[in-house]
Amino acid sequence: MGKSIDLLQGTLDLLILKTLALEPMHGWGISQRIQQISHDSLQVQQGSLYPALHRLEQQEWIASEWGASENNRKAKYYRLTDSGRRQLEAETAKWERLSAAVAQILQTA
Amino acid sequence: MKLLRRLRTLFNKDRLDQQLTDELQFHFDKQVEQNLAAGMSPEEARYDALRKFGGVEQVKEECRDAWGVRFMNTLLQDVRYAFRMLAKNPGFTVVAILTLAIGIGANTAIFNLIDAVMLRKLPVERPSELRLVAIVDPGSAGEPDPTFTNPLWEQVHDRQDVFSGVFAWGGDQFDLAQGGAVDYVNGLWVSGDFFKTLELRPSAGRLLTASDDQRGCVGAAVLSYGFWQEHYGGAPSAIGSTISLSTHPFEVVGIAPPGFYGTEVGNKFDVAIPICAAALFDGKTSRLDRRSNWWLTVAGRIKPGLSAGQLATGLRVLSPAVFSAALPQDWSADGQKGFLRQVLVAKPAATGISSLRETFDRPLELLMGVVGLVLLIACANIASLMLARAASRQKELAMRQALGAGRFRLIRQLLTECLLLSSAGALVGILFAHWGTALLVRCISKAQDPVFLDLSLDGRVLGFTLAIAVFTSILFGLLPALRATRVSLTWAMKGAQAIKSARAGRFHSRHWIVATQVALSLVLLVAAGLFLRSFAKLATLDLGFDRNNVLIVSTNLNTAKIPRDLQFSTCEAIEGRLRALPGVTSAGRSVMTPVSGSGWNGLIQSEWSTALTRRRSIAWFSFVSPGYFQTLHMTLLAGRNFNSGDTHTAPAVVIVNQTLARRFFPNLNPIGKTFRIMDIAEKPGAPIEVVGVIKDSKYRSTREEASPIAFFPATQIPGESEADTFELRTAIPPSALVSAVQAAVGEVNKQIPIEFHTLAEQVNDSMVQERMLALLSGFFGALALLLAMIGLYGTLSYLVGQRQTEFGIRMALGAEPVSILRLVMRSVVSVLAAGVIAGVGISLAATRVLQQLLFGLSAHDALTIIAAVTVLSVVALVAGYLPARQATRVDPMVALRNE
Known part of the structure; x- marks a missing residue:
């Protein structure tokens, strides 16, 4: 846990969109997935996930519906919308440009 | 879409909240489940899940924020x-x-x-394009005069090139009845382009057009929407029916649109007829051709793209031709010169015109x-x-x-x-x-x-x-x-x-509020006092006649088509019959009654005072029968009343009032002396002998200064006029005589239209502005006083309540109730004093604007101000005394126990 990184603002949104790009998922699943993929190096306070989800839903980048979970409990599933997909692409491109630029600076300096 | 979602959230708030709770609960349960699977004890699992999640309520609140409804919420x-x-x-x-x-x-x-x-604005299309045309005499400082003669209007209509449309109208009253008690409707004389230029569309039938307004027309009428609804129930059959206006038949051709009441704010028209129809009413010397009869108002719609300056120039250029073509031939040379000098000007007329405004x-x-x-x-x-x-x-x-x-x-x-x-x-x-x-x-x-x-x-x-x-x-x-x-x-x-x-002892904000109220109320009370006193002065003024118990009966013998040479004897007959009615103590007749709004004046000349200016040579005239003075209780001071010897052919005689006697016969006994009246060309007429002097009385308005008045015998009226207004002094309420009068006049001639007024009502009408100001300022002054009293009482009751403990302690320590009373009243008095001083100051500064509206009273009238201060002080002290007395009744034990 010692080497975990605090999330930059906006990064959480990107991670959520990316996660949902694979398949619709409920909040708990998203939080698990982010931890797994980042090999526990990204520390997300679980609670802070939900305001982000509701914000993205208001932006209409993701949509939600109630469905049955693995053990047949009712859960709220989120999925990426078309405009969300476009947003993800744009954000990804932006992120790549930014990290490339930062990497460049770090190497040359 | 987003807004829709927000609104949905707003109205589904409870359901959404529940869903949010469910969602978070699901997450929490999953975490607990995972922890249990990892081998934690149930308690530890719950604790760990809570810790990992963070503040649940905070998260919920942030989610609600994300919905964007917090503000609305x-x-x-x-x-x-x-x-x-x-x-x-x-x-x-x-x-x-x-x-x-x-x-x-x-x-x-x-x-x-x-x-x-x-x-x-008038309810017509593009009202801001409308301009009123008025006449200005560059040689005098007077206001532009918006009245026209028909010859002048015809000239403007034919020659103008600055308006896309121009129209004229004049107000009048038409009698619906065929003789007997009059049934007046508000009539409107309109030019042919009136409705077209205002771009009004008929509710039914058609509106008047240029072809209706041609010399020699037979007469067509347009009804207002309201009149149509009221008198015809809105029936379509009204179109094509005949309406009798002062005994002249008119065909109803259409109905004006609803909401259009005419161009004069304060009046509504019932019937509109074309100007050309005046010939039907007037006979051979119709006002269509009279060059000194001012009865029309002219307005137009400015041509698109024309500036105000271009409009003014256009009208100025137009003026000489218009005025010379409509010049009154019988005027004096000076008068004609003045007439020709005049120019036409335009004023914005989007809001119509109104005599109410002045x-x-x-x-x-x-x-x-x-x-x-x-x-x-x-x-x-x-x-x-x-x-x-x-x-x-x-x-x-x-x-x-x-x-x-x-x-x-x-x-x-x-x-x-x-x-x-x-x-x-x-x-x-x-x-x-x-x-x-x-x-x-x-x-x-x-x-x-x-x-x-x-x-x-x-x-x-x-x-x-x-x-x-x-x-x-x-x-x-x-x-x-x-x-x-x-x-x-x-x-x-x-x-x-x-x-x-x-901080009980301080003069804090609540005191300031009350002091302000006292000051403002005082200003209103002073204003109310001024207007009430002004009105009282006017209402109790010595008018020179007794307004009470006088019934005025106006007739019109021309409408009844009584030949000119029979009119005098008809009037005599009516006066005789009316005098004989039970309940009538005396009767007289005249061409007009005092303060009726109409007047007749002229320049007079006497050889004993030749240096008078033109303005001071004006005297006001009336023609009366011998019974007139007695009926109005006017006092003859010297000489004799008219009598049967003053016939049409006898020497001309006159009874003058004190002001006329003083001005035209200074320091002389006027009886037996003569003066002359100047005719329209300003040539002196035949001498007229003064036979009596009567006490000064009001002629046009109750507010006027005494002006010279000359009363001539009804037998000696020149021209077309007749003394056909009758005055009856009654021993019973005047209104009780109406039907008897109708019957008596009907016995003479059934066709004669009759209109009833009382002299008292006529006098009241001349004080309408003063009456309104007195009534309303009195009402609002009283209201302000009441509010201020409530304010003072409320504030003091509250403050006394707050200081209950303090008073209790004081009394426990031996303070007399009187000293407590004094303590409280001292703050009442200081509030009152501050308010009164400020109020008097504001009143003195502010009431100056009232001066013009006051009659016989200075705006700084000391009596009024003292009275207002007294009333306010008494009321304030009473309102303050009640809570103060409450303070002295504080039971020290109760007050202390409260602490």
Whole structure:
């Protein structure tokens, strides 16, 4: 846990969109997935996930519906919308440009 | 889409909240499940899940923020809370709403009247293009005169090139009855292009056109929508029917659109007929060709693209040709020169024209100020009440602050309450205003000439009401809200008493509020006093005649088609019959009655005073029968009354009033002396011998200075006129004689139209402006006094309540009740003194604008100011004494136990 990184603002949104790009998922699943993929190096306070989800839903980048979970409990599933997909692409491109630029600076300096 | 979602969230808030809880619960349960699987004890698993998740309520709140409804939500919350608080205290709420309703209602009513009289545009297409044409004499400083003769109007119509359309109209009254008691309708003479240029469309049938307004026309009539509904029930069969106007038949060709009442604000027309039809009414010397008969108003629609300067130039260029073609041939050389010098000018006419504006614009502005002050006083009262309430809610507010409510949030909540109060006040106020305005219109109406105004509430009036509602809520709400939220938490929790007694002795904001109220009320009382005294002076003025118990019977022998040479004997016969009626003590007749609004004057010349200016040579004339003076109780001071010897062929004689005698026969006995009347070409006529002198009396208005009046015998009237107005002094109420008079006149000739008035009503009508100001300023002055009294009483009761402990201790230590009483009354007196001093100062400065509206009274009338101060002081001391006496009844034990 010692080497975990605090999330930059906006990064959480990107991670959520990316996660949902694979398949619709409920909040708990998203939080698990982010931890797994980042090999526990990204520390997300679980609670802070939900305001982000509701914000993205208001932006209409993701949509939600109630469905049955693995053990047949009712859960709220989120999925990426078309405009969300476009947003993800744009954000990804932006992120790549930014990290490339930062990497460049770090190497040359 | 997003807005829709937000609104949905707003209305589904409870369901969404539940879903949010479910969602988070699911997450939490999953975490617990995972922890259990990892081998934690159930308790440890729950604890770990909570820790990993973070503050649940905080997350929920952030999610709600994400919905974007927090603002709306708290607003709803505030409103709901405000409703609850107001409902909890119905006494306060009702008093506050009623106070505001009176204040806002009064303001709305007066503004509605101002809007209707002065601001509202005519209900026609593009009213801003309309211009009124008026005549200016560059040689004199007078106002532009908007009246035209028909020859002048025809010249303007034929020659003008600055208007895309030009039209003329004149108001008149037409009698629907065929003889007997008159049944007047408001008539409008209109030129052929009147409706076309105003771009009005008929409700039914057709409107008058240029082809209806040709010399020699047979007459067609257009009815107003209201008249059609009232008299024909809106039946289509009205079109094509015949309507009799002063015994002349007219065919109804169409109905004007609803909402169009004419171009004159304050009047509504019932029937419009073409100007050419005047020939049918007038006979051979019709006003169509009379060059000194001013009866038309002219307006036009400015040509598109023409500037105001181009319009003025166009009219100026036009003027010489117009005036020379319509020159009155019989005028003196000087008069003709003046006539030809005149030029035409244009004035904006989007709001129509109105004689009401000249009479009432200043009084209305003044009343707007008065009701503004009333509203301020009302606000001060409510601010006082709010302060008292805020103090009693201090514990509650402190508690909420201690629990984390921000100050801004609390202020917002308190202001929401105020806004709710003033909105309710505004709603009730609009109701008050609705009948208040109707009352106001009655107030400015004359018995003989009722005012009609379109009083529908338009956007401007509603906007005004909304604006003052918001403004007042800030005015009375902000200070209490700021004070209430500035509390020391610890003190407040310990108990409000402790704070208050810490600064009980100070002259604090509540005192200032009351002092302001006292000052403002005093200003209103002084104004009310001035107007009441002014009106009283006018109403009790010696008019030179006795207005009571005189019935005026106006007839028109021309309408009854009685030949000219039989008219005199007909009048004699009627006068004789009327005098013989039971209940009539004396009767007379004349060409006109005093203060009726009409007049007849001329220049006179006497050889004993030759140096008079032209203006001072003017005398006012009347022609009367011998019974006239006795009937009006006018006192003959010297000489003799007219008698049967003063016939048509006898030497010309005259009875003059004191002013005429003094001016034209200075220091001489006028009896037996003569003067001459100048004719229209200003040549002196034959000498007329003075046979009597009568006491000065009013002629045109009650406000006028005494002016020279000459009474001639009815037998010696020149020209076409006849003394056909009869005056009856009655021993019974004048109205009881109406049917007997009708029968008596009918015996002479059934065709004669008869109109009834009383002299008292005629005199009252001439004081309508003064009466309105006295009535309204008196009403609002009393209202202000009442509000100030309530304010003072409320504030003192509250302050005494706050200082109960202090008084208790004082009394326990041996203070006499009298000294407590003195203590409280001292603050009453200091508040009163501060208010009175400020009020007198403001009154002295402000009442100067009233001077013009006062009669026989200085705006700084000491008696009025002293009376107002006295009334206010007595009322304030009584309002202050009641709570002060309460203070002396404090039981020391009870007061101390409270602590």
